[in-house]
Amino acid sequence: MTGEKGIAELVFTFFRLLGREPVQIRKGIWQVFLDASLAKALDGWRGKERLFQYTFDRRLADTYGAELIAPGSYRLDTILQAVRNQARLSRAHLPHDLFHEPSIRSSLFQRLVGKAGSSIRLYVLNLERSFSPYLWVVSLVSRITHQRSDAIHHSCVDLRTGRVTPLPISNQLFVGGLPPGGTIRNRVLSYKQAYSLLCQHIARELEDQDQSWAEKAWEFLEEEQAKLARYYEGTGDQEQLAARQKALAENYAPRVLVQPVREALLYVPSFNYKLVEVGRAERVFHATYDPLTHEVIIPDGDYSVPNRSSSS
Amino acid sequence: MEPLFPITVPLFSPMQHSAEASPEYSEPTKVGLFTVQFSQGGLKQLVQEIRQKRFDSWEWFLLALHGDELHVAQRTPSGLLALGHLAERWKKAGVIPYPHQIKAAERVINEMRGQAILADEVGLGKTIEAGLILKEYMLRGLVRKALILTPANLAWQWYSELYEKFNIVPGIQRTKWDWEYSDILIASIDTAKREEHARIIHGIQYDMLIVDEAHKLKNSSTAAFRLVDGIQKKFCLMLTATPVQNDLKELYNLITLLKPGQLGSYRSFRAKFMKDKRTPKNPGELRSLLSQVLIRHKRGAGTVQFTKRIVHPIVVRLSPIEQELYDQVTRFIKDAGRKAGLSGPLILPLITLQREVCSSFFAAGLTLQKMLDKGQPHPNPVLGEILVRAAQIRQNSKCDILEQLMSTLEDKVIIFTEYRATQDYIRYRLERAGYSTVGFDGRLSRGKKEWIKQQFYRNAQVMVSTESGGEGLNLQFCNTIINFDLPWNPMRLEQRIGRVHRLGQMRDVHIYNLVTENTIEEHIMYLLHKKINLFEEIIGELDAILLHLNLAKSFESELMRIFLEHDEKEAIRRELDEFGDRILQGKHAVKSAVIDLL
Secondary structure (H helix, E strand, O other): OOOHHHHHHHHHHHHHHOOOOOEEEEOOEEEEEEOHHHHHHHHHHHOOOEEEEEEOOHHHHHHHOOEEOOOOOHHHHHHHHHHHOOOOEEEEEOOHHHOOHHHHHHHHHHHHHHHHOOOOEEEEEEEEEEEEEEEEEEEEEEEEOOOEEEEEEEEEEEOOOOOEEOOOOOHHHOEEOOOOOOEEOOOOOOHHHHHHHHHHHHHHHHHHOOOHHHHHHHHHHHHHHHHHHHHHOOOOOHHHHHHHHHHHHHHHOOEEEEEEEEEEEEEEEEEEEEEEEEOOOOEEEEEEEEOOOOEEEOOOOOOOOOOHHHHO | OOOOOOOOOOOOOOOOOOOOOOOOEOOOEEEOOEEEEEEHHHHHHHHHHHHOOOOEOHHHHHHHHHHHHHHHHHHOOOOOHHHHHHHHHHHHHOOOOOHHHHHHHHHHHHOOOOEEEEOOOOOOOHHHHHHHHHHHHHHOOOOOOEEEEEOHHHHHHHHHHHHHHHOOOOEEOOOOOHHHHOOEEEEEHHHHOOHHHHHHHHOOEEEEEEEOOHHHHOOOOOHHHHHHHHOEEEEEEEEOOOOOOOOHHHHHHHHHHHOOOOOOOHHHHHHHHEEEOOEEOOHHHHHHHHHOOEEOOOOOOOOOOOOOEEEEEEEEOOOHHHHHHHHHHHHHHHHHHHHHOOOOOOHHHHHHHHHHHHHOHHHHHHHHHHHHHHOOOOOOHHHHHHHHHHHHOOOOHHHHHHHHHHHHOOOOEEEEEOOHHHHHHHHHHHHHOOOOEEEEOOOOOHHHHHHHHHHHHHOOOEEEEEHHHHOOOOOOOOOEEEEOOOOOOHHHHHHHHHOOOOOOOOOOEEEEEEEEOOOHHHHHHHHHHHHOOOOOOOOOOHHHHHHHOOOOOOHHHHHHHHHHHOOOHHHHHHHHHHHHHHHHHHHHHHHHHHHHHO
């Protein structure tokens, strides 16, 4: 949420998390006490404790002299800076009870039976609820030519499988901290490997996106380099020409910088079923349901869909 | 004390990294038409923090994430970010950006890719434009390291402009360490061009370079030119009111310094665009090429209309005893000056003494005493006699007139004098007469200057200032100036008037000049007021004119020559007429050269 509502929400949450409660002293104007440390966080070293009056309405700011918090305003900028300097790393989990297990079970059966044919019957021998670790990385992706445009990029790396996906569920559903109980499945990938997979994923995504911005930058660069070449023509100073052209390329060649700005370890519920197939040939196998991707994962060789003719 | 936030993580300031790839980024990987670099520092930090279990609360995490999104959304440039960001600061500081300044900043950023010559006429706020562009680039995360090269006497002015109007806190270069450690640095171009400094500067990659008074780089064989040419920079702004003065080659040099190749090689430029060194060929095409890198606004419709300057000369007649003393001092100066010769080492103290004696006998007394001490053990008896007579004088006719004048003024007033002794005396007299005064001079620290300025704004009616204190002082809330004495150099006079007659002044400015009859002041006044009409007209390109006439440093000497060579009033007037004509011709030459092309 980045509109005016989003700004107000951010400001109120900021003060709430700091244990301050802004008071509305006039319609649209709030007041909150800034102690010395908070004043310094917002105003730099010369900040002193004071009553801070603010508004989100430009008209009210002009009329009553309250500080304006609006897109582009200095005060919003200082609050954003204070907020963004916090919480580089966190962790959270999705509780199991957020998901309705009977529905998962029924969906699982439908899929397996659908694959194998209606002749088989499946029973759950055991259900183990555990958590799979994911690394959620929020990156700042900056496209740089003579201008710069930034975007926030979200990706999740499954630390067991290495699969990279966008976070397919609202982050509001997560609960902070480690899961209170239940097993956390061991990660298979190191963080370095996970980061490397993430980089590859982002590079693929960037390649698929519109590249006209880069085309324009190259056009400009070529034009400028041609001008330089004409300027140095006949001077014999090839070394300087090369140096200038290199500097030009360094300044204007299109490039993308990717910088992770925030990360979280996410523990996502995993429903691990031990199932038995009964019918012609009885067999026991495991299946894991991932509620993030709605996928059913069956370890290789653990289960093969029985062939109806061979089993008959 | 409890920490303010749950965990204050020493972040690597996510969005404040340099626009240039720093070592924390991986080697560039080619992806399609561009390269991608991934932060390696980010990975290291992540692993380290996970190992140290430095986990913050989830609520703060979500809030910070929300902050990131808002921040990025704000940075999506649909206009200038700086305008919103600085709106409140400007409201408090009383700064109103003019539309032409905003337009210039937008053009430089969007069309000129941060490389431009800002060539507005004097007084249209080039510094504001440059500050706005710098701030905008900083907000967009494209500039972190910037260098501002200015003449040494403007460094503090730049500092206060950037700090007060743009909330940028630059450093002012003092030692050679500053080049590397200060992100936004203001430096004297004369210091920077020295070999030991230039070597360091050339090793630094700057995101932005700003050069003030860039017309001083017109000659490609100078050290200053070589310095700027060798600086590695992404964005570059050059500020000058007179990008071309005498020779189109100067313009070529300046543009080539900014953007080599923009005007081709000098040979092709000469063939294509120069009839002779002052007359352009194909002006349309040249103008079109220039407009890609040069912005020039002129006073008048669409930019800024200045209020009027109204001059009130007030003639002061010295009492017989004062006049006698003045004549004696002048005779002494003429005798000594003729003996010493104009190029002799003694001429400078004599010029000073002649100027001081026009200001007050208090100011002259100190110099006379010094000269007397220097002549020991055989002191000049004339000097001793003058000093004794000066000490006996109990009257100051100029101050009497000043008091009378003050009784007719109700508004705030700035009184300028060149000398601190005179400043103290004026304050003493005015305080005694019941006026509240503040003194402003070059000895004051920056903080005290600001405090005095506030005192003047809120409480005092009169500010008595020496001009060394007046530089960089913006006092648009006041519209009355009294020149207690006249500086001999018109640049200094222009600087005095410029304290109040500048952007933001809403009322006509009244300038009262106290001119003592039968003294050199009368002649100076004739030259500056009657001859070149300095007071009422903003000469604008004054520094360029003086440079053009090679008078920038020798204006005072030239006047002294006239006064030493002639005793008769008429002869002096004749010489001053000629001198004034030279200045007017220079003004015309500079103006026409600039206007023809731009």
